[in-house]
Amino acid sequence: MFRKSRYHAPPGFFAAEASGLAWLAVPDGVPVASVHAVGDDFVELTPLVSVAPTPSAAEEFGRRLAVTHDAGADAFGVPPEGYHGPGWIGDAPLNYGHHQRWGAFYAAERIQPYQAIVEKTATVPAETIAGLDRLCERLDAGHWDDTAPPARLHGDLWNGNLLFTADGATLIDPAAHGGHRLTDLAMLALFGAPHLDRILDAYAEASAVLPDGWRDLLPLHQLHPLLVHSVLFGAGYGAQLALVVRRLVG
Numbered sequence: 001m002f003r004k005s006r007y008h009a010p011p012g013f014f015a016a017e018a019s020g021l022a023w024l025a026v027p028d029g030v031p032v033a034s035v036h037a038v039g040d041d042f043v044e045l046t047p048l049v050s051v052a053p054t055p056s057a058a059e060e061f062g063r064r065l066a067v068t069h070d071a072g073a074d075a076f077g078v079p080p081e082g083y084h085g086p087g088w089i090g091d092a093p094l095n096y097g098h099h100q101r102w103g104a105f106y107a108a109e110r111i112q113p114y115q116a117i118v119e120k121t122a123t124v125p126a127e128t129i130a131g132l133d134r135l136c137e138r139l140d141a142g143h144w145d146d147t148a149p150p151a152r153l154h155g156d157l158w159n160g161n162l163l164f165t166a167d168g169a170t171l172i173d174p175a176a177h178g179g180h181r182l183t184d185l186a187m188l189a190l191f192g193a194p195h196l197d198r199i200l201d202a203y204a205e206a207s208a209v210l211p212d213g214w215r216d217l218l219p220l221h222q223l224h225p226l227l228v229h230s231v232l233f234g235a236g237y238g239a240q241l242a243l244v245v246r247r248l249v250g
Contacts, residue, residue, distance in 0.1 A: 001036055001037075001044045001045065001046070001047070002044065002045045002046070002047040002048075003042055003043075003044045003045075004042060004043050004044075004045070005041055005042040006041055006042070007041060008041070009040060009041045010086070010088070011040075011085065011086060012085030012086040012087075012088070013088055014038050014039065014040070014041070014042060014043040015038060015083070015085050016079075016080075016083065016085060016086065016087055016088050016175075016176075017038075017043055017088075017173060017174065018035045018038040018043055019079070019080040019082065019083035019176070020080050020083075020154075020155070020174035020175065020176030021033055021034075021035055021171070021172075021174060021176075022035065022080065023080035023081055023083075023152065023176050024068060024080075024152065024154060024171060024174060024176055026067065026068055026071040026152070027067075028064065028067045029064050029065070029067040029068035029071060030061060030064040030065050030067075030068050030169055030170070030171050031064075031167065031168065031169070031170045031171070032170060032171045032172070032174075033045045033046060033048060033170060033171065033172045034046040045172075048163050048165050048170055048172070049165055049166070050163050050164060050165060051164055051165060051166055052164070053164035053169075053194040053195060054164075054195075055195050055198050057164055057168055057169060058169075058193075058194060058195035058196075058198040058199045058202070059195075059198050059199070059201075059202040060168055060169070060202070061162070061164075061168065061169035061199055061202075062198065062199040062200065062201070062202030062203035062206065063202050063203070063205070063206040064168075064169070065184065065199075065203055066181075066203050066206035066207040067206070068152055068154075069151035069152055069153065069181040069184070069207070070151070070152075070207075070209075071152040072149055072150060072151065072152055072178075073150040073151065073152050073153075073177070073178025073179075074098070074150070074178065075097075075098045075099055075100060075150055075178055076097070076098075076099040076100070076101070076102050076104075076105035076106075076150050076178055076179055076180070077095070077096055077097030077098060077099050077105045077109050077177060077178060077179070078096060078097070078098055078150070078177060078178040079096045079176075079177055080176050080177070087175065087177065088175060089155065089156050089175035089228055090156065090175075090228065090232060091232060092114075092228050092231055092232055093113075094155070094175050094177070095108075095109040095110070095113055096109070096177060097109045101142060101145055102144075102145055102146075102150075102179070102180050103138075103139035103140060103141070103142050103143065103144055103145045104139065104140055104142075105179070106139050106180075106224070107135075107136040107139040107140050110223075110224040110227075111132060111135070111136055111139070111223060111224065111227065112136060114224070114227035114228060114230070114231050115129065115132050115136075115227065117231050118227065118230050118231060118238075123230050123231070123234060123235050123238055124230060124235065124238040124241055124242065125238065125242060127242070128238070128241060128242040128245050131242075131245035131246065131248075131249050131250075132223075132245060134249045135223075135245065135248055135249045138249065144217065144220060146211040147209075148180065148181065148209040148210075148211065149209070150178040150179065150180075151178065151179060151180060151181040151184075152176070152178065153176060153177055153178065153179040153180075153181070153183055153184050154171055154174045154175070154176060154184050155174055155175030155176050155177050155179065155183070155184070156173060156174060156175040156187065156225075157171075157184040157187045157188055158187050158188070158190070158191040158193075158225075159188070159191055159192055159193045159194070160173075160191075161173045161174070162188075162193065164194070180221065181207070181209070181210070182210075182211075182214060182217055182218060182220075182221045183221045183224070185200060185203065185214075185218060185221075186218040186219070186220075186221035186222045186225075187221075187222070187225055188200075189218050189222070190218075190222045190225055190226075191225075200215075219244045219247060219248065220244075220248060222244060223241070223244055223245070223248075226240055226241040226244065227241065
């Protein structure tokens with residue numbers, strides 16, 4: 001077994017991971033790492049051996065990710081079914097909630113909590129904070145809402161949490177919750193993924209609910225991970241955050 005452990009892990013740190021993996025394990029969706037045991041300061045998983053990703057494996061992942069997302073969630077912001085503890089994305093807290101509209105959820109649970117931290121620590125410029133205020137007003141007003149139902153998200157789908165094995169792609173280390181399917185795609189695009197265009201094209205072919213012009217909306221969904229990285233790693237991500245905010249709200 002592969003054992004991940006951490007002394008003095010925050011409450012729910014490994015339980016959230018184990019619950020997220022179980023929730024994401026849906027028929028015909030993307031395979032997930034198998035959990036064998038979980039405790040307050042550890043989780044035991046089946047070891048995975050990575051291989052070089054191929055274009056065909058990337059396309060298969062894109063199609064399966066659409067299936068995982070379509071398994072759905074009760075609302076935007078909900079945790080994995082049956083999990084009642086705190087949420088985490090990396091070492092940062094992740095709010096849950098129960099919202100019927102994506103824009104209201106994204107503003108209240110994803111933008112504003114981290115905006116408050118970076119504003120207090122002066123991690124990003126004041127004009128970026130003002131831009132985030134305007135953006136949240138538009139989110140609350142439903143400016144970017146669409147008719148797609150809440151998706152079952154991995155929530156932290158950067159390249160390091162996507163392992164290609166001899167059996168195809170496998171998901172690890174989720175920050176699982178109900179959200180917008182573009183959030184996972186945006187994370188893949190933000191930090192890079194092997195054969196990204198193949199993944200996105202295959203996903204788009206498999207999904208019936210992507211909004212029009214969805215590729216142009218990816219930067220909106222990248223704001224949250226950029227804020228999280230600004231909180232965890234400092235002002236180095238502030239310039240990238242500022243650029244996206246200016247692009248979205250001027």
